[in-house]
Amino acid sequence: MQFLQVCIIQRSMFTASDAIYCAKFVELCHKMQASNFSTLIYFDRIFSDVSHIVTNCTDNEASRYGRFLCETLKGISRWHKDKNSVREGMWEISRFCTHHKR
Secondary structure, eight states: OHIIIIIIIHHHTTOHHHHHHHHHHHHHHHHTTOTTOOHHHHHHHHHHSHHHHHHTSOHHHHHHHHHHHHHHHHHHHHHHHOHHHHHTTGGGSGGGOSSOOO
8 A cells, every 4th residue: 555655654744733634634635535545454454553564663753653653543532432423334434444346
């Protein structure tokens, strides 16, 4: 997922504002059902690669990346709290697929 490595992770470490922007941008990609973007794979990559990413950062970059993760978790928390949005079709959106049928 080059998009994540080149655009999201790197930019999320520039400034605190960029960290928040990146989290909101990914949320928007999900809402707009951007093609070739899997929300499930995105979350898997973001949270499974934390130790690899943070070990190569300065203290300030790690702090900003932490802010990005916090904003991402706030979005997940909103989905968790609003069970109706899940029941009304959120899980049917292809962004939660791990692969796309051709």
